[in-house]
Amino acid sequence: MTFHDRVDPESWAVLDAASAHLPADLWAASPVARRQASDALLAAMTAHVPPTETVTWHDQAVPGLPGEPDVPIRIYRPRGADAGRPGVLLIHGGGMWGGSIAHEHLRAVSLADDLNAVVVSVEYRLAPEHPHPAPVRDCSGALTWMASNTDALGVDPSRLVVIGGSAGGGLALGVALMARDQGGPRLHYVMALYPMIDDRSETASAREFDHLGAIWDYTRNVEAWAWYLGGQRADAYAAPARAEQLTGLPPVFIDVGELDVFRDEDVAFALRLMQAGVPTELHVYPGAFHASEFVAPDADLSRRISRTRLEALRRALRPTAAVGLSGDAAHEPSPLSVPAAR
Incomplete structure (x- = not known):
């Protein structure tokens, strides 16, 4: 059975149509040129999205960790938000070399609205200009600032969570380990969506999924890790799969597509978390490729993925509920309710 035959048909149809708009030489270009192409595509995709009336936001820079530069962030608040809201640190994806606050804007708005939460989206430095540990230290700096300013933000310090997709998922886990x-800061919950966590790229799924056109695959992943590490050996904060000890982490949610290059490393990591006594929720979606719910947000599969994430977050952030109890969803979420990116 071919890769095409295994993919969710609705998602494949959207991917096939979207691929026609990508520059033919995109993956041969430099990281800077790729960022520019990605930004242009995002602008075209969101040009007709109406503004929200339920969430406000503003940009600012906050102090980084000692010895590091200030970190640009964007803060999102539901209108009329009072004190004691959940606090979400949102980390964008992009293979460690791309992505931005702008790429996560719609997701941040949805998270703030759906969860009645204060969301801090972080603009970390990118490889190859800024290899490890710059990105994870920027994200940790933003979390440290957030935890130190919960009163001003109107955030409940006992409900701090970190969310990220792909590279952002790997950084979310790296931040939790750090x-x-x-x-x-003491974290309440980590949501890592198809996280990029193992620089070795030796699993069966890492090797199986290559030469996939517009989809993130083995070749692009190896290239991205080389840029991110800049010749260094990976530590656990760069590649969380290398962490020798996983005890003491907050509850973790991981999901990944059956046809994702990261499938096996994510499943193996989730199993290690469980064996270490960390409450862990794992979902593997048949027919889903890397970031398929971002590519095809209206597909039935994508809506199921997004609904499952939102329900898990609502359970985790309910002030008096234990993580893992059954919850209810007030409405079916937009597939943009949680972040997704390469």
């Missing part, structure tokens, strides 16, 4: 090891 917070645990270095006495950082």
